[in-house]
Amino acid sequence: MLYVSIWLVVLFVSTALFRYVSGSLSVVKPNLVSIVYYYSLLISSFTGSLFIVLGIDNYYMTQKLFRPDEYRVIGFAVVCFVMVFLPLSMLFVSKLCGFEPKSEFQRYLESPIHPVTANRNEFFYWFLALSGLSVLAILYTIWKTPQVPIFELLKGHGDTSLAELRIEASLRFKGNVLFRNIFALSLTPLLSLMAYIFSVLTNEARWKILFLILFAGAVFVNVYDLAKSPIFFYLIMFLLVRIYIGKTKLSSAKLLAYGVAGSIALVGMYIVIQGVRDVQSFLSYNKGPIGRMIFAQIAPTFLHLNLFGEALPFLNGRSLPSILTGLFDVDNVRSARMVMAHVFPERIEDGTGGVLNTLFVAEAYANFGYLGIIVGTFYVGMIIQLLYICFLRLPKNPIFISLFVYFSINIPRTIVGGFTDFLFNPIWILLVVLFGGMVLFLRVKADVWPWLQKSNLLKKINIR
Incomplete structure (x- = not known):
């Protein structure tokens, strides 16, 4: 009863804090x-941590804990700390920036969409070039992937399991991983969102055609490796775009309908991709889709706390971004991979094991112990809130709307993926620099160049 009481108090405090720093926790205004x-x-x-501390999870990962009674409590305490102190760090940033979450978020929803530049043709050709690059990157991904899982599924995958095909597609990719991740996996969905907004804004056939091409490409890159979650996240991104441009008004009934449709699709993917036929697996709280949602992301946090400092040495920064570890000639490792190798070595050997991604504080702990949890929580909270404030205050044009939606989905995924991506993420940096630089260049050209042409300055420096 003690842990349930603590859980309820933390839930109340955390919800109140998040409601304030977000401006709205309404599910129809995400x-x-x-x-x-x-x-x-x-x-x-948070939900799974309560089951785990009560010892009623019966989950296969937590069965690997040694001294389970001790580390179930420690893990629960760490999750409760994050639930409270993450929004507290966001509150600090809000006060520092004079941010009024409720009014500024509502104003953003009601604001009209602004064009990026007055010269539509010039921008379209810039955008078309980027779209061509992303299409080439998709073809490159297909070419350099030994066996494309979605193709193998359609034609029959023989003796090789789909789980093995998924791991091979990720770990045995023969091309440049960074090029694939940036220009195929990340850029294509983002460009499709932008093209959709431009097609709505301009109602031009060329934007509509380009959107259809990019949409097809985005769907492919989100399903080609048979991962179940990416396509759902992409569709949620698409829904967020429609909400922010005023094309969709969510209601409880619509949300329920989307939820039912998504659940049916998810069950279908489990049946087709993983061959699950047992009805009990879909209804059980610790197996199938439900177990995946409430336990799969948090159980590895308990394993991290249990293993590092006990069975495994602290990494002391070895899982920091390779650009940083390379400066000190240190091999880069990911704690999620080390935990998988230690707890489930048989999966590594048979090629079905990847990484045990989990709440970001786990990787922070694996590197720097409990100090990493404290500092990491405050750092991540401040980064999230600064991004939120910036996007709400930037001009509401198709590029910034799409970037806002992109981060609104990818940051939550990264929170349960690891810590080091918040320190240096080349994909995030490149996308921000690429599109932010494009907007800045077009704005400067539109505002400054005409003034220079009218002035005598160009003549004085002999520019024709």
Whole structure:
């Protein structure tokens, strides 16, 4: 009863804090912070932690804990700490920036869409070039993937399991991983969102055709390796775009309908991809889709706390971004991979094991112990809130709307994926620099160049 009482108190305090720093926790008005709260914390982390500390989870990962009574309590305490102190760090940033979450988020929803530049033709050709690059990257991904899982599924995969095909597609990719991840997996979905907004804004056939091409490409890159979650996240991104541009008004009934449709699709994917036929697996709280949602992301946190400092040495920064570890000639390792290799070595040997991604504080702990948990929580909270404030205050044009939606989905996924991506993420940096630089260049050209042409300055420096 003690742990249930603590859980309820933390839930109340955390919800109140997140409601304030987000401006709205309404499920029909989703935003970056509310998605972090509902998906990354409440569903993926906090709910499962209660079952685990009570010892009623019966989950296969937590059965690998040694001294389980001790580390079930420690893990629960760590999750409770994150639930409270993550929004507290966000509150600190809000006060520092004079941010009024409720009014500024509502104003953003009601604001009209602004064009990126007055010269539509010039921008379209820039965008078309980027789209061509992303299509080439998709073809490159297909070419350099030994066996494309979605193709193998359609034609029959023989003796090789789909789980093995998924791991091979990820770990045995023969091309440049960074090029694939940036220009195929990340850029294509983002460009499709932008093209959709431009097609709505301009109602031009060329934008509509380009959107259809990019949409097809985005769907492919989200399903080609048979991962179940990416396509759902992409469709949620698409829904968020429609909400932010005023094309969709969510209601409880619509949300329920989307939820039912998504559940049916998810069950179908489990049946087709993983061959699950047992009805009990779909209804059980610790197996199938439900177990995946409430235990799969948080159980590895308990394993991290249990293993590092006990069975495994602290990494002391070895899992920091390779650009940093390379400066000190240190091999980069990921704690999630080490935990998988230690707890489930047989999966590594048979090629079905990848990484045990989990709440970001686990990787912070694996590197720097409990100090990493404290500092990491405050750092991640401040980064999230700064991004949220920036996007709400930037001009509401198709590029910034799409980037806002992109981060609104990818940051919550990263929170239950690891810590080091918040320190240096080349994909995030490149996308921000690429599109932010494009907007800045077009704005400067539109505002400054005409003024220079009218002035005598160009003549004085002999520019024709």
